[in-house]
Amino acid sequence: MTAFSPEIEVAIARTRDEVAALHAELTRYELVVWTGGNVSGRVPGAELFVIKPSGVLYDDLSPENQILCDLDGNVIPSTPGSDRSPSSDTAAHAYVYRNMPHVGGVVHTHSTYATAWAARGESIPCVITAMADEFGGDIPIGPFAIIGDESIGAGIVQTLSGHRSRAVLMQNHGVFTIGKNARDAVKAAVMTEDVARTVHIARQLGELLPIPQESIDSLYNRYQNVYGQNPAGELK
């Protein structure tokens, strides 16, 4: 059995609880079907993250069957869940954690409207205030990348580095989001689908009206730093 300090064991247990519970948000907001999609969370204070097992039904996910990995994506042996294969996107999540130290959570979905934009290789333009609030501008397109190795992670990091958006539409694939923690990344995935649907419908009705850059900046700053009870600030 791999031994960690008591403090890290507590952090791992909390991350297992959080990541398992957050998968239920993907089904609640209808962002996934069957076993598609995944959530991971970095273990605070350790070079570790927790991710779901591959191809397991959402109803069967629990804290005990989430899988503990190091930042190279290797499963930590003899830990709960380590008898199963981790998510097929584990190498991609690991690449993001290694290369974006400020990121504490990563989420992937094939949510319908956002993935339809990805299938066209088209970024979602910032034409509603909710997009300016959450993403600070357009939601960008990332490159086409093969599933199963670091390619997706490299595409996420390349596209989102220096970008305000917490979401990228990986071309021909779907949504990947990042956040300060796993919950923040899940929220970004929920918001991505919401704005993808609204902007798609708006475009069916006529011409989209851009928001001036200074208004986008102002909306973004207010939402990230003033909105709500305890704003966490932008992701950087």
Ligand SMILES: O=C(CO)[C@@H](O)[C@H](O)COP(=O)(O)O
């Ligand atoms: O995008 C893909 C495959 O197209 C995968 O990411 C699935 O959406 C989820 O795979 P697991 O996390 O269950 O391996």
